[in-house]
Amino acid sequence: MLLIHDSTAxxxxxxxxxxxxHSFAFGSFADPKRPGFARLRVLNEDHIAPGAGFPAHDHADMDILTIVLSGAIAHEDNLGNRGITRAGEAQLMQAGAGIVHSERNPSETEPTHLLQIWLIPDRRGGVPGYAQAALPKGEAVLAGPGGLLPLGSDTRVTVLRPGEGAVTRLQATAPRKTFLHLVEGLAWLGQERLRGGDGVQLADEPAHDLHWHSDGFALLFDMP
Known part of the structure; x- marks a missing residue:
């Protein structure tokens, strides 16, 4: 099954x-048709005002990947981890059995624009962890097996940076599932015009070609 996630919806x-x-149900956005997909539970695009942020709160049994598109985000948790993740970088917090953290925009003048992604690990509990990495400049695995950041499941999050005229082949062979999130760019999937913020969800689906009509930036999720 192929499903287009329209950014305007x-x-x-x-x-x-x-x-x-919110691409999937989150907070007051309780859409029963969008509970998440495979290991992908949350995909939020956040704009945070200067000096503001999320006060201390807890998480458990979730891998939380944050990709900063502009500005920066400061992380602090009860395990003593502290760090500032800037534009072009990513951070991963593995909540494990439980962690309390806060995140804020450290600038008093510049807003922050980021993606916050929650991925369900294979097992509950475990030791929490925190790591940072620069985003790949070209196509490469950011998180998961063979990537720059670890995940608690056999999920791969790949950064795609196609040029104008490039073709990205999308395919999901059971039992694997695929989700593509367009961060930037313009592309066509058959007769469907896709742009930044749109997503493509595939499960047990033959190959489809995504034709890029501009330079692009996308995240490809390959999940069990």
Missing amino acids: RGRTQTGWLDAR
């Missing part, structure tokens, strides 16, 4: 300091 949360779009 995403959920939205707006507060005084946060403007977030």
Whole structure:
């Protein structure tokens, strides 16, 4: 089955300091048709005002991958991990049996734009962890087996940076599942026009070719 996630149909949360779009059910966006997909539970696109952020809160049994598109995000947790992740970098927090952390925009003048991605690990519990890495400049695995950051499942998150005229082949052979999130760019999948914020969900599906009509930036999730 192939399903297009239209960026304009995403959920939205707006507060005084946060403007977030949700590809899957999250918070008050309780869409029963979008509970998540395979190991991908949350895919949020957040804009955070200068000096603002998420106060201390807890997580467990989740791998949380944050990709900073512009600005920066400062992380601090109860295990003593501290770090600032800047544009062009990613951080991974493996919540394990439980972790308490806060995240804020460290700049008093510049907003932060990021993607927050929650991936379900194979097992509950375990030792929490934190790591950072620079995003690959070309096509490469960012997280998962063979990647720069570890994951608690046989999931691979690959960074794609196709040029104008490139073709990306999408395929999901059971029992694997595939999700593509367009971060930037314009592409066509058959008669469907795709742009930044759109997603493509595939399960037990023959190959489809995504034709890029501009330079692009995308994340490809290959999941059990």
